[in-house]
Amino acid sequence: MKLSEGVEAAIHCAATLVSVEGEGTIPGAALAGQFGLSPSYLLKHLNALTAAGILESVPGPYGGYRLALPADRISLLDIVLAVEGPEPAFRCGEIRQNGPVKLDRSAYVKPCGINAAMLRAEKAYRKALAGERLSEIVHNFMTEADPRSVAAGCAFVERHQRPQKSPKQK
Amino acid sequence: MKLSEGVEAAIHCAATLVSVEGEGTIPGAALAGQFGLSPSYLLKHLNALTAAGILESVPGPYGGYRLALPADRISLLDIVLAVEGPEPAFRCGEIRQNGPVKLDRSAYVKPCGINAAMLRAEKAYRKALAGERLSEIVHNFMTEADPRSVAAGCAFVERHQRPQKSPKQK
DNA sequence: GCAATATTACTCGGATATACGATGTCCGAGTTAACAAGG
DNA sequence: CCTTGTTAACTCGGACATCGTATATCCGAGTAATATTGC
Numbered sequence: 001m002k003l004s005e006g007v008e009a010a011i012h013c014a015a016t017l018v019s020v021e022g023e024g025t026i027p028g029a030a031l032a033g034q035f036g037l038s039p040s041y042l043l044k045h046l047n048a049l050t051a052a053g054i055l056e057s058v059p060g061p062y063g064g065y066r067l068a069l070p071a072d073r074i075s076l077l078d079i080v081l082a083v084e085g086p087e088p089a090f091r092c093g094e095i096r097q098n099g100p101v102k103l104d105r106s107a108y109v110k111p112c113g114i115n116a117a118m119l120r121a122e123k124a125y126r127k128a129l130a131g132e133r134l135s136e137i138v139h140n141f142m143t144e145a146d147p148r149s150v151a152a153g154c155a156f157v158e159r160h161q162r163p164q165k166s167p168k169q170k
Numbered sequence: 171m172k173l174s175e176g177v178e179a180a181i182h183c184a185a186t187l188v189s190v191e192g193e194g195t196i197p198g199a200a201l202a203g204q205f206g207l208s209p210s211y212l213l214k215h216l217n218a219l220t221a222a223g224i225l226e227s228v229p230g231p232y233g234g235y236r237l238a239l240p241a242d243r244i245s246l247l248d249i250v251l252a253v254e255g256p257e258p259a260f261r262c263g264e265i266r267q268n269g270p271v272k273l274d275r276s277a278y279v280k281p282c283g284i285n286a287a288m289l290r291a292e293k294a295y296r297k298a299l300a301g302e303r304l305s306e307i308v309h310n311f312m313t314e315a316d317p318r319s320v321a322a323g324c325a326f327v328e329r330h331q332r333p334q335k336s337p338k339q340k
Numbered sequence: 341g342c343a344a345t346a347t348t349a350c351t352c353g354g355a356t357a358t359a360c361g362a363t364g365t366c367c368g369a370g371t372t373a374a375c376a377a378g379g
Numbered sequence: 380c381c382t383t384g385t386t387a388a389c390t391c392g393g394a395c396a397t398c399g400t401a402t403a404t405c406c407g408a409g410t411a412a413t414a415t416t417g418c
Contacts, residue, residue, distance in 0.1 A: 001171070001172075001173045001174075001177075001250065001259045002254075002259050002261070003171045003260050003261075005263065007171075007260065008260070008262065008263055008265060008284070009265065011284050012265060012266065015284065033270060034269045035266070035268050036265060036268025036270075037265065076288065076291065080171065084172075087172075090177065090178070091172070092178065093175065095205040095207065096205070096319075098205050098206030099205060099322070100203060101325075103319060103322060107316040107318040108316070110315055113307050113310050113311050113315070114178070114181050114182065114185065117307055121246065121298035121299040121301075123298075124294050124295060125292070125294060125295035125298070127294070128291035128293075132288075137284060137287055140283050145280055146277040148273050148274070149266075149273060152273060
C-alpha cells in the first residue's frame with residue numbers, strides 16, 4: 001500500500017496554482033523548478049490533472065496551467081484519483097474460486113466478504129480525502145505556516161504568473 | 171495507490187485458519203493449493219504474519235500454521251500492516267524545500283500541511299480497517315455465504331487439519 | 341504610419357528507455373515422527 | 380516386550396531470478412506573440 005510519488009507533486013502544484021489571479025497561468029517548467037523535479041516528468045502528472053478536468057492548460061507563449069475549478073470545489077480525492085487512477089486499492093482476485101474443488105458458478109454469486117470489508121474501509125478513506133479541500137489547505141498554509149515560507153511561495157507566483165489579457169506588462 | 175496481491179492471500183489464509191480446532195495446524199502448501207497460489211511465494215507472506223505475531227508456525231512433520239491470537243483480536247489492519255509494512259502510504263518527500271530559493275531550516279519546522287491532510291485521511295482508513303475483525307468476517311461468511319461454499323471450506327479444514335496431540339488418528 | 345503575413349520562440353502532449361520493487365522460484369536448516377536394533 | 384538411538388521425511392525460512400509498473404527522458408504538434416514587409 002503506497003501512493004506514487006507523483007501524488008505529492010500534483011498536490012503541491014495544484015496548491016500553488018490556487019494563488020494565481022484570474023486568467024493567469026504558470027508554465028509547467030516553472031513549477032518543476034520550484035519543487036526540484038524533472039520538468040518532463042511533472043508534465044505527465046499535470047496532464048493527468050488536465051484530463052480529469054482539475055486543471056486547464058493553455059499552449060503557446062505566455063501559456064501554462066491554471067485551475068479549471070474554484071479551489072473549494074477541488075478535494076484531495078479528486079487529485080489522488082486523477083493521478084493514481086479510479087480503481088480501488090484492493091482488487092479482489094476471486095482466489096476463493098481457484099481451489100482444486102470446482103463448485104458451480106452459482107455458489108459464488110454472493111460477493112466475497114473479504115472484498116466487501118476492504119472496500120468498506122477504502123470508502124472511509126475516500127470520504128476523508130474528499131473532505132480535505134484544496135482551499136482549506138491553502139488557507140491553513142497562509143495563516144499558520146512560517147511567514148518566510150509563505151512569502152517565498154507568493155514571490156514565486158508573482159514572478160512566473162502570466163497574465164492572459166495584458167501581455168505588454170514588463 | 172494499490173495494495174500488493176499478497177494481502178488478499180494473507181487474509182484468506184488467516185480466515186481459513188480461524189476454523190482450525192485448538193492446537194491443530196494446516197501446512198502452508200495446503201493453503202497454497204486451496205487458493206491456487208505458488209506455495210513458495212505464499213510462504214513469504216505467511217512468514218510475515220508469523221513475524222508480526224498473528225500466526226504461529228510449527229516445523230517438522232504434522233507441522234504447519236495456526237492463529238497465534240483469538241480471532242476477535244485480529245483485525246484486517248493487523249494483516250495489512252504485517253504484509254505491506256507499517257509506513258504510511260503517503261510519504262512526504264519535503265519537495266517544498268527543493269526549490270532554487272533556499273530558506274533557513276527554521277522556516278520548515280512546522281509540518282507540511284499537505285502531508286498532515288493526507289495522514290488524517292489515512293488515519294481514517296486505518297481506523298476503519300481496525301474495526302473489521304477477522305472473527306466477524308468469518309461469522310458473516312458462515313451465515314450468509316452459499317452453503318456449498320461453506321461446506322467446501324469446512325471440508326478442506328477437516329482434510330488438512332493436523333492435530334498436535336493425537337497423531338495416531340487415521 | 342498601418343495592416344497583413346511569415347517567422348520564431350515558447351508551450352503542452354504523447355511515444356520511448358530505464359530503475360526499482362513486487363512477484364515467483366529454488367535450495368538449505370530444523371524438527372519431529374517413525375523405524376530398527378539392542379537389552 | 381520395552382527402551383534407545385538412528386533414520387528419514389516433512390515442515391518452515393531465507394537467498395536467488397524474473398516480471399511489471401512507476402519513474403525518467405526525449406522529440407514532435409500546436410499556438411500566439413513578434414518581427415518583417417508591402418501598401
